[in-house]
Amino acid sequence: xxxxxxxxxxxxxxxxxxxxxxxxxxxxxxxxxxxxxxxxxxxxxxxxxxxxxxxxxxxxxxxxxxxxxxxxxxxxxxxxxxxxxxxxxxxxxxxxxxxxxxxxxxxxx
Numbered sequence: 001x002x003x004x005x006x007x008x009x010x011x012x013x014x015x016x017x018x019x020x021x022x023x024x025x026x027x028x029x030x031x032x033x034x035x036x037x038x039x040x041x042x043x044x045x046x047x048x049x050x051x052x053x054x055x056x057x058x059x060x061x062x063x064x065x066x067x068x069x070x071x072x073x074x075x076x077x078x079x080x081x082x083x084x085x086x087x088x089x090x091x092x093x094x095x096x097x098x099x100x101x102x103x104x105x106x107x108x109x
Contacts, residue, residue: 003059010052017045 020042
């Protein structure tokens, strides 16, 4: 279930709690259900809402951590790419000793 779906489920449960709480406040019984039982239902709906919110929070924290890891990997790859480009013999303005057959670094004299 997505974070959005979990939050939507929490809103539904909270609306049920609000409805039952209104019945509790007015001390109205519904059918054969006494208002005291409806008050207990309100508590159950609130508990269910809290559980849904905790699930949504855990899922979102997990998504944020995954995103941070992926972002760090992209940044590291980009830094490595830029560093490799900057430190090439061509970029430094020297001949590559491998290509010229020299065993010494060109700056060693």
